[in-house]
Amino acid sequence: MPSSSHPRRRWRTLVAGAAAAVALVLAGCGDAGRRDTAPADGAATASDKPRLAIVYYPQFRDGSWGEAALTGAQKLKDAGVIADFAVQENVDPGADGVRALRSFAEQGYNPIIAHSFNYGDDVKQVAPEFPNTIFAYAGGFGDVQDNVADYSQPFWEATYLEGILAAGVTEGGGVAGAGGFDIPVCRAMYNAYLEGAKLVRPETTGSFVAVGDWSDVQMAKEAALAQADQGATMFVGCGQGPTFGQIEAATERGAVAVGYTGDMSGLSEQVLASFTWNLDKxxxxxxxxxxxxxxxxxxxxxxxxxxxxxxxxxxxVWRDRIPAEVMALYEQKLEEIRSGAFTVAMNTQ
Known part of the structure; x- marks a missing residue:
């Protein structure tokens, strides 16, 4: 989950190659300057499909949190669900965030998505000016009122499954969890991963650290190496920086790591699995x-x-190295979660 600092450029290069920055799509239109250009009442017609907008603080093509949003919007456009979408990157929360949100709203974009929990105050400031426009931010708190919506990150469902795999391919050692900050979703991801690992090795223990930044890879790597020195062999990160740092540490120590909101298997052979966030849904x-x-x-x-x-x-590279009985357990739990027969608890302790 991101906050306001920028990911390290070398990881952006590894993840996305020489991708060009996504430009702000703010073509002039006749509605510019109106305080609310969304339909006042009633449903939109089929010929008047919504136009979606997204605001993000670093660059979208980060191979992780930001790119998941960009991919989700593109899928909706390709499927004809929306007429088009516009994005603005490198928008700091605060005055810049308020300006970007207001500009999109004046042009009639609806819904408008602020893709970081740090935009919460900005959204709540702008939303009352445009009561017929839906604003959403990635708070994960359920903090909703009037035309302000929130969208959660139930990532612990996926990390539970990854924990099963990790314990199955390691001979021993503990779980190392890390988040940019010690927030409920990060704790839940770590706890679920540990519970999954315990299905395979009941004696497994672990530790969780808050790095203090969502994007500082070096700081995260140092924290991960310290956990490895204490016996950690399985890493699970919450946030881009913590995850990239863990991948570096796991590569050096021969441990296993997992990718966060995007497939990171191309970064290292020590990336056992990743979960992808299908934000189009x-x-x-x-x-x-x-x-x-x-x-x-x-x-x-x-x-x-x-x-x-x-x-x-x-x-x-790991598929043939996962023991058959572990793979069977993983597939069983995957099916139970998908069918609703089993619910992974959000344990934030």
Whole structure:
């Protein structure tokens, strides 16, 4: 989950190659300057499909959190669910965030998505000016009121499964969890991973650290190496920086790491698996509310694995190295989670 600092450029290069920065799409239109250009009442017509907008603080093509949003929007456009979408990157929370959100709203974009929990105050400042526009930010707190929506990150469902795999391919050692900050979703990811590992090795223990930054790879690597010195062999990160740092540490120490919100198997052979965040499923629910004319959804958008909100992607180099009985357990739990027969608890302790 991101905050306001920038990912390290060398990791951006590894993940995305020489991808060009995504430009702000703010073509002039006749509605510019209006305080609310979304339909005042009623559902949007088929010929008037919504146009979605996303604001993000670093660059979208980060191979992780930001790119998941960009990919989700593109999928909706390709499927004809939205007419188009616009994005603005490198927007710091605060005055810049307020300006970007207001500009999109004046042009009639709806819904408008602020893709970081740090935009919460900005969204709440701008939203009352445009009561017929849905604003959503990635708070994960269920903090919704009037036309402000929130969307959660039930990532613990996926990390539970990854913990099963990790314990199956390691002979011993503990779990090392890390988050940019010690927030509920990060704790839940770590706890679920540990519980998954215990299904294979009941004696497994672990530790969790808050790095203090979502994007500082070196700081995260140093924390991961310290955990490895204490016997950790399995790493699970919450945030881009913590995850990239863990991957570096796992590569040096021969441990296993997992990717965060994007397939990171190309970064190192020590990446056992990754989970991908299918944000088109989340954004589609917001768009459906716009189409239905629900301008005050007061909704907490939460799309888990029962609705294909995430997938776990096993690194091909590991597939033949996972013991058959572990793979069978993984597939059983995957099916139970997807069907709703089993619910991974959000344990934030």
């Amino acid at each position: 989340v954004f589609e629910e917001m768009v459906a509310d716009v189409v239905a004319g629900r301008t005050n959804p007061t909704r907490y958008y939460e799309v888990g694995m029962t609705k294909d909100g995430m997938d776990v992607v096993i690194n091909p």
